[in-house]
Amino acid sequence: MIQLIPFNRPCVVGGEEEYMQEAISRGKLSGKGPFGKKCSRWLEDQLGCERAFMTPSCTAALEMAALLTEAGPEGEVIMPSYTFVSTANAFALRGAAIRFVDVDEKTLNIDPEQIKQAITRRTKAIVVVHYAGVACEMDEIMKLAEEHGLWVIEDAAQALTSTYKGRPLGAIGHLSAFSFHETKNYTCGEGGALIINHAPLIERAEMIQEKGTNRAQFSRGMVDKYSWRDLGSSYVISELNTAYLYRQLQNIGQINKDRKKTWKAYAEGLEHVMALNNVEGPHIPDEAEHNAHMFYLKCRNHNERAELMDYLKKNDIVSVPHYVPLHSSHAGKKYGVFAGEDLYTTKDSERLVRLPLYYGMLEEDVRYVVKQIQLFYQV
Numbered sequence: 169m170i171q172l173i174p175f176n177r178p179c180v181v182g183g184e185e186e187y188m189q190e191a192i193s194r195g196k197l198s199g200k201g202p203f204g205k206k207c208s209r210w211l212e213d214q215l216g217c218e219r220a221f222m223t224p225s226c227t228a229a230l231e232m233a234a235l236l237t238e239a240g241p242e243g244e245v246i247m248p249s250y251t252f253v254s255t256a257n258a259f260a261l262r263g264a265a266i267r268f269v270d271v272d273e274k275t276l277n278i279d280p281e282q283i284k285q286a287i288t289r290r291t292k293a294i295v296v297v298h299y300a301g302v303a304c305e306m307d308e309i310m311k312l313a314e315e316h317g318l319w320v321i322e323d324a325a326q327a328l329t330s331t332y333k334g335r336p337l338g339a340i341g342h343l344s345a346f347s348f349h350e351t352k353n354y355t356c357g358e359g360g361a362l363i364i365n366h367a368p369l370i371e372r373a374e375m376i377q378e379k380g381t382n383r384a385q386f387s388r389g390m391v392d393k394y395s396w397r398d399l400g401s402s403y404v405i406s407e408l409n410t411a412y413l414y415r416q417l418q419n420i421g422q423i424n425k426d427r428k429k430t431w432k433a434y435a436e437g438l439e440h441v442m443a444l445n446n447v448e449g450p451h452i453p454d455e456a457e458h459n460a461h462m463f464y465l466k467c468r469n470h471n472e473r474a475e476l477m478d479y480l481k482k483n484d485i486v487s488v489p490h491y492v493p494l495h496s497s498h499a500g501k502k503y504g505v506f507a508g509e510d511l512y513t514t515k516d517s518e519r520l521v522r523l524p525l526y527y528g529m530l531e532e533d534v535r536y537v538v539k540q541i542q543l544f545y546q547v
């Protein structure tokens with residue numbers, strides 16, 4: 169009797185409960201407690217960034233980034249259409265117009281050439297998404313941004329511990345955002361971080377995170393009462409969540425090793441099937457080292473994907489598609505436009521399928537998934 173193989177299982181390394189108990193016993197559950205500070209410091213050391221703010225989600229971190237870059241009703245923001253809604257929503261909330269552009273066919277990351285074409289006098293920022301934890305072409309993007317005086321925000325939701333030319337993702341743009349949602353490699357259920365690589369933004373970020381007040385300065389004894397100073401919201405994550413998360417950050421090497429083993433088993437096991445059937449897998453450029461966030465297949469077309477997913481489902485394997493291109497969604501049409509030509513975004517989103525990949529996935533289960541895909545293609 170084969171048990172259902174889910175698409176994801178939230179990561180548990182062991183020891184999370186003890187840390188949460190420790191936080192409860194200490195009697196401080198709101199944010200920025202000892203575990204919150206440990207997570208911030210861990211990220212600051214790992215990335216070599218100016219500051220890491222622990223937030224309730226990556227969505228919250230992106231909203232902070234939109235407030236910090238002042239992408240308002242007069243401004244435009246360039247980003248891929250092939251991304252999660254939060255990438256765009258954060259900026260649409262500020263009233264900015266979104267200019268969606270096409271992705272690179274091989275990596276499904278934003279294409280620097282398309283960014284160049286989409287820049288206007290109103291452009292304020294470029295938001296890049298490191299899809300599947302694989303780095304965008306950051307040198308070209310940073311150069312473009314510098315030439316035009318634009319902010320660069322990395323939506324690094326999937327990309328913690330990945331690198332570009334040896335540099336950690338999240339440490340390259342002016343700002344970046346990570347996610348610790350249960351579908352990500354390292355998690356606390358819901359959580360995120362805003363990374364600041366551009367020091368002048370720190371002071372305002374502190375206020376935005378604390379409901380627009382100077383509470384952070386108050387906590388440090390710099391002012392004798394705190395008050396409303398700026399726009400802001402409730403962007404602090406609870407101590408309980410950071411207690412859970414810190415345990416995973418301490419064991420990040422172990423998590424990576426395990427995920428990479430599964431990713432490699434897919435890549436090797438499916439190499440033959442892919443080559444014989446014109447099916448593509450993830451492409452990892454030479455300058456990028458990835459964190460095994462995702463293994464996907466790009467079938468020849470939409471129909472083949474539907475048949476493959478159906479076949480896998482009948483054999484107790486859950487596989488899932490990914491983004492509906494934002495420019496073709498209801499809100500995407502209202503808040504943005506596609507700039508340039510959509511050569512790959514729609515086509516690839518219709519043929520991509522993600523395979524089960526989670527911490528602790530049994531080797532025999534990975535082999536079983538590979539086998540079923542081979543049977544589907546009758547190799």
Ligand SMILES: *Cc1c(COP(=O)(O)O)cnc(C)c1O
Nearest residue numbers: 225226227252254325347348349
């Ligand atoms: C998961 C994800 C988000 C949202 O993260 P939350 O922590 O759930 O808010 C944003 N962008 C991308 C690219 C993601 O993969």
